[in-house]
Amino acid sequence: MISVGEARFGTVDLVGPWDEDRTVAYASYGPEDAPAVMVLGGISAHRFVCGDEAGTSGWWPGVVGQGAALDPGTYRVLGIDYIGGAGASWVDRPGVPVVTTNDQADGVKAVLAHLGIEKLHACVGASYGGMVGLALAANHPGSLERLLIFCAAHRSHPMATGLRALQRRIVELAAEAGRESEGLALARQLAMTTYRTSEEFEKRFASVPIWEEGSPHFAVEKYLKVQGERFVRRFDGRAFAILSQSLDLHDVDPTLVRVPTTVVSVDSDTLVPPWLVAELVRGLPGTGRTIRITSNYGHDAFLKERTAVGRVIRHVLEEKIPS
Numbered sequence: 001m002i003s004v005g006e007a008r009f010g011t012v013d014l015v016g017p018w019d020e021d022r023t024v025a026y027a028s029y030g031p032e033d034a035p036a037v038m039v040l041g042g043i044s045a046h047r048f049v050c051g052d053e054a055g056t057s058g059w060w061p062g063v064v065g066q067g068a069a070l071d072p073g074t075y076r077v078l079g080i081d082y083i084g085g086a087g088a089s090w091v092d093r094p095g096v097p098v099v100t101t102n103d104q105a106d107g108v109k110a111v112l113a114h115l116g117i118e119k120l121h122a123c124v125g126a127s128y129g130g131m132v133g134l135a136l137a138a139n140h141p142g143s144l145e146r147l148l149i150f151c152a153a154h155r156s157h158p159m160a161t162g163l164r165a166l167q168r169r170i171v172e173l174a175a176e177a178g179r180e181s182e183g184l185a186l187a188r189q190l191a192m193t194t195y196r197t198s199e200e201f202e203k204r205f206a207s208v209p210i211w212e213e214g215s216p217h218f219a220v221e222k223y224l225k226v227q228g229e230r231f232v233r234r235f236d237g238r239a240f241a242i243l244s245q246s247l248d249l250h251d252v253d254p255t256l257v258r259v260p261t262t263v264v265s266v267d268s269d270t271l272v273p274p275w276l277v278a279e280l281v282r283g284l285p286g287t288g289r290t291i292r293i294t295s296n297y298g299h300d301a302f303l304k305e306r307t308a309v310g311r312v313i314r315h316v317l318e319e320k321i322p323s
Contacts (some may be wrong), residue, residue, distance in 0.1 A: 006030055006072075009052070012114045014083070014107060024107035025081040027052070028115060030072035035121030037075045037317065038108060038136075038144075039064060040129025043243040044231065049079035060126075062306035069310035075121065075317075082128075083107050084242035085235075096241045101128075101250045105135035109143055119145060122317055126150040126302040127272075128243065130263075131250045134280075138256035147261040148316045150302040150309065151272050154252045154280045160271045161248045163194055168244055171237045180237045185228030187240065192227050197268045197298040254283030261288040262316050264309075266301040268294075 008028040015022075027047040039049045041059055048056045049064050050072055064070040070077055084099040112120065123144045125133030130152025137147045167187035174183020201220060209216035261284055265277035274292055281288040293308050295301035302309055 006032070007050070007052075009047075010114075012107075012110045014110055024083055024111060026111045026115075027079045028076060029078075030074070030076045032076060032115075034074065034076040035317075036078060036112075036117050037070060038078045038080075038112075038120050038123045038125075038133075039070060040080070040108075040123070040125040040132050042127035042129065043082065043085065043240075043247070044234065045079075045082075045129065046085075046234075047079040047081045050077060060303070063310055063313065069313040069317075070124065076117075078111070078115075078120075080104075080107060080111060082132075082243060084246070085239050096238065096245055098249070099242050099246050101131045101135040101246060101252070102139060104132040104246070105139050108132065108136050109140045112143060119143060122146045122148060124148045124313060124317075125152060127152055127299065128247055131247070131252070134252045134254075134257060135250075137259050137261065138252050141256075141258050144259055145321055146316065147257070147259055148264070148313065149261070150264045151266060151269055151299050152263075153272050153276045154250075154254050154283065155276075156248050156250055157271065157273065157276055160194070163190070164244045164248055167191055168241050171240060175237050181232050184235060184237050184240060185225075185232050188231040189224040189228045192224055194271055195298060195300045197270075197296055199268070200296045200298070203296070254280050254288075255285050257284055258287055260321055262291060262312070263288060264291045264293060264302075264312055266293050266295050266298065266305075268296060269299045269301065271299045 006029065011023040011025045013023050025047055027049065029050040045059045049058050049060060051058045058064055062068060064077060066073060083103055084097060120143060123133045123136055130149030133147050133149050134152065134154060136143060167190055170187045171180065171183040174180050205220040205223065209218055263277050263281055265274040267274060277290055281290045291312060293301055293305055295305050297304040
């Protein structure tokens, strides 16, 4: 549910090379004269970062909301739906439109212009949202005072690209067999094994089977099945393909990022390893710094390590930026 009374939802028309998805949907929470913070998450995140009237939950609980680091009583909290994320099934229309993180950054800029916001107090992005934040800082540096990103870098790791290519192929083969939803659920299940770590799974799930009607099943198996089912309720294959491909196409020149930038890495993140984050920070033109979090949650630490994440956000948003 919406944590404060002042909420505004809408869409902005875009000009772009797409046959569809010519609008970007946004949500705005909190006082309109408060410092504005754009909050961007992974490909499964949405604009309702503080929820909506229909009961949609915010995707970053404990980090965004009343009393949290990103409190809509203190900041004007903004969120968007990613371009292409709500696309129709690719079974009905062949091909996967190319939507880049630069396109998403242009969408953010269009929302800011629509809302009359000249400059964000900050852009806070995690995973894909961190990539979009980098593109925003590189392409529209006058749009934000500071950038804070979690589990993201200036380019994709080749191993991550390879894994996503396999996920897209699973969905494609399933769609050809008329079973797209099953393929999408399987792709999400595979993705979940890359978001977390073997250490977390070892602590969380028992290795012994659960016997049901003479057949062995495992706790981790059921967990992954539920994750796949949840994802399919919100996504279709084409939307997944568009944003998955966008992750792989991401490429930002760090030297173009000229706003103060804090990049948070996680020691156990195999999708965006700390050495890749360090490569990004070395390329920033004297504007960047890195913070490393220790966690067993891997790439998903930005969702699970709420205390550490909230502490970093509070510090970065409250510190003074030299003129």
